Amino acid sequence: MTRPIKSAREKRDTIGKILDAACEEFAEYGLAGARVDRLAHRAGVNKAMIYYHFGSKEKLYQAVINEHFNRIRQIADIGDFTGDDIETVFLGFTEGLHSVFVGREKFIPVFLREMASGGEYFTQGMARVIDELGLTRRLKKIIDEGKRQGHFRDVDTRQAIASFIGMNMMYQLTAPVFNAVWEIKDEKIFRKHRPRAVVDLFLNGIRAE
Amino acid sequence: MTRPIKSAREKRDTIGKILDAACEEFAEYGLAGARVDRLAHRAGVNKAMIYYHFGSKEKLYQAVINEHFNRIRQIADIGDFTGDDIETVFLGFTEGLHSVFVGREKFIPVFLREMASGGEYFTQGMARVIDELGLTRRLKKIIDEGKRQGHFRDVDTRQAIASFIGMNMMYQLTAPVFNAVWEIKDEKIFRKHRPRAVVDLFLNGIRAE
Amino acid sequence: MTRPIKSAREKRDTIGKILDAACEEFAEYGLAGARVDRLAHRAGVNKAMIYYHFGSKEKLYQAVINEHFNRIRQIADIGDFTGDDIETVFLGFTEGLHSVFVGREKFIPVFLREMASGGEYFTQGMARVIDELGLTRRLKKIIDEGKRQGHFRDVDTRQAIASFIGMNMMYQLTAPVFNAVWEIKDEKIFRKHRPRAVVDLFLNGIRAE
Amino acid sequence: MTRPIKSAREKRDTIGKILDAACEEFAEYGLAGARVDRLAHRAGVNKAMIYYHFGSKEKLYQAVINEHFNRIRQIADIGDFTGDDIETVFLGFTEGLHSVFVGREKFIPVFLREMASGGEYFTQGMARVIDELGLTRRLKKIIDEGKRQGHFRDVDTRQAIASFIGMNMMYQLTAPVFNAVWEIKDEKIFRKHRPRAVVDLFLNGIRAE
DNA sequence: CATGAATGAGGATTCATTCAT
DNA sequence: GATGAATGAATCCTCATTCAT
Known part of the structure; x- marks a missing residue:
């Protein structure tokens, strides 16, 4: 009996969406000018997920790099x-x-x-x-x-x-x-x-x- | 009784100090990352003076450019x-x-x-x-x-x-x-x-x- | 095929672990300062279990008292x-x-x-x-x-x-x-x-x- | 000509109001439970003033002590x-x-x-x-x-x-x-x-x- | 029961800007 | 011009709680 576990692809989805949106947001506004709210909106995810997966705006920035x-x-x-x-x-x-x-x-x-x-x-x-x-x-x-x-x-x-x-x-x-x-x-x-x-x-x- | 009036040189001094500090501040942090407080401190002038002379952070930025x-x-x-x-x-x-x-x-x-x-x-x-x-x-x-x-x-x-x-x-x-x-x-x-x-x-x- | 069911002892274990951890957490940080995340970590159980067994942070607090x-x-x-x-x-x-x-x-x-x-x-x-x-x-x-x-x-x-x-x-x-x-x-x-x-x-x- | 400077009493007023409100707020809710918003409201001052004068909730707490x-x-x-x-x-x-x-x-x-x-x-x-x-x-x-x-x-x-x-x-x-x-x-x-x-x-x- | 991810309502803090003197 | 204090709108981040599996 296989317990359906969120596939690696789906997992990457949220993280991937955040990373893509982050690259755009940081590109347009820079680290300091980037707004986490806007970034989350862009990514189509809940703002808190950014902190859940990346910890802080800066760490997300480094992840992008x-x-x-x-x-x-x-x-x-x-x-x-x-x-x-x-x-x-x-x-x-x-x-x-x-x-x-x-x-x-x-x-x-x-x-x-x-x-x-x-x-x-x-x-x-x-x-x-x-x-x-x-x-x-x-x-x-x-x-x-x-x-x-x-x-x-x-x-x-x-x-x-x-x-x-x-x-x-x-x-x-x-x-x-x-x-x-x-x-x-x-x-x-x-x-x-x-x-x-x-x-x-x-x-x-x-x-x- | 002579009212001591700041000379033109002194006047330029404040503006000049602000411009110099602004260039540094904007160089290090960018427009969005620049902090008016820090900038004022760098320039050694009161923060309100920046607004008195330049109106806003953005205008100061343009002045630098x-x-x-x-x-x-x-x-x-x-x-x-x-x-x-x-x-x-x-x-x-x-x-x-x-x-x-x-x-x-x-x-x-x-x-x-x-x-x-x-x-x-x-x-x-x-x-x-x-x-x-x-x-x-x-x-x-x-x-x-x-x-x-x-x-x-x-x-x-x-x-x-x-x-x-x-x-x-x-x-x-x-x-x-x-x-x-x-x-x-x-x-x-x-x-x-x-x-x-x-x-x-x-x-x-x-x-x- | 025997479905492995948690024994009463094991059951109490989770609840007991939560209560012990809760007492420590509340002792150190107070009700307002207590963090459910940290508490769950302390107890070594999944956060959701706390809600499953106790319903809310406050109810857990009362349970401790x-x-x-x-x-x-x-x-x-x-x-x-x-x-x-x-x-x-x-x-x-x-x-x-x-x-x-x-x-x-x-x-x-x-x-x-x-x-x-x-x-x-x-x-x-x-x-x-x-x-x-x-x-x-x-x-x-x-x-x-x-x-x-x-x-x-x-x-x-x-x-x-x-x-x-x-x-x-x-x-x-x-x-x-x-x-x-x-x-x-x-x-x-x-x-x-x-x-x-x-x-x-x-x-x-x-x-x- | 005396430049009217905010008197020491007036100065103390804002700080004093904050300290008094803080004591009440911390007494009722504890450090963790205290809400800066509510505290500021209690004191009748702008929330930012708390940070201007005390730096952080914790520092305000220590000031109270x-x-x-x-x-x-x-x-x-x-x-x-x-x-x-x-x-x-x-x-x-x-x-x-x-x-x-x-x-x-x-x-x-x-x-x-x-x-x-x-x-x-x-x-x-x-x-x-x-x-x-x-x-x-x-x-x-x-x-x-x-x-x-x-x-x-x-x-x-x-x-x-x-x-x-x-x-x-x-x-x-x-x-x-x-x-x-x-x-x-x-x-x-x-x-x-x-x-x-x-x-x-x-x-x-x-x-x- | 157990888990990792998700959510939304805050909550602390910051910051450009303004004001009174 | 100059100053310290004041303001309000963000902005980053947290956290209790819930959900899907």
């Missing part, structure tokens, strides 16, 4: 970025960097605000995740290798990485403002062409003649 | 970015972009948070200021010119600009996290070398062989 | 306080008064708090229990008798009773504070000697020379 | 309890003990509940206050002296003190219940006669024949 870190981790193996064609390799990196927010655009404002407050927890989490993704090591290795083999000019590797990351992330993070300022009206197309444009510029920038 | 926009404007004419040497010209742009926050590092978190919330007021302000600086037009003009004269490859001008801005701004905006993630310990030196590295990479990236 | 009244009643006949030796008789009273809390020290704070709130239910319950014990009548009778027979001075009987009760109960009820204030470090010994000291003082106090 | 301690201290010198007539001396002690709550009957339930919860702060406060009053030392000294001079029997001094305190305090603290249980209907008269009755019983109890 953790959840995102975990999702990033799952992207980790999207490609191992190896291969003969250097262009393909860097396109791989670019895709990796872009995929961090794809499908989770809601998280971008949360990300920016965390940057703004420079929270320990977030900084460390980012460092850990990026380390796990191996981005740092792989990028460095490939560029250093290229320099040694004479394919790349003798640029400062760290500066090159900083530029590569900046080229890739900045538009993603600031698209709304960027579009307004630079009057980009065909955002979709612009986004589609972006990876190739970035890799093209970057590789030509460091390639030895 | 406006003040920053005005400072940027004053940098506008730092150089007209003309000259024969293309490298010098782009170094000029880079300096311009960097100077936006130099000496106003406290404002960066405010900036990031505004990016996050995508506030109309801020977006429009940014657009206006950048337009006034002529950054857009000048950059576009120079790149297009270069392409026409055959100095530059036939890259997508807008993508190139997006990359150039990203290279320049990203590190500035996210230095604390970036340093942690990429283990940059000599930030000062790294920052000093950054403009040259950026311009070098960018120009090599778009230059025709 | 009732249980204590019942225990007092069972002590009632510990002695019938008769006999020739007046000292033995009063020692009997003293023992009776002391036994009210012996082995139920946890109940003392509940008792004090009830005193504080002067609840009808409790006051009446106390009156009934004490009446059943016959304390009032017997004490009064013995003292009045003693006065008539010339063994006792012509003291005000009610005042004498109030003093006798006070001497007996006050230390019991306030031992922790009393010990701290009067620096009593050998509480055990002090308690052991207390009954004799009380009876000795009291009888000498009312005895005719 | 402290205030009472301070009042007790001010009674300290009501008499120096010296003189030839031993009866007068002990009447002095009795008055001292009674005066602790006279005019502050509202505080008694607070006192009882503190006894119940055995809070460090309270216990220590009581010890300190009583020490300052010199009750302990004086009582002990007088009884020991009396024993040495042969006026008193060789009773255990500490037990005698415990009895004396019990006789004096118990009725005060538990009057409502005591009256109900022992059917005391003329409380006023009973109270008036109490000090003499107590001293009479006590002195006869320890006096050498």
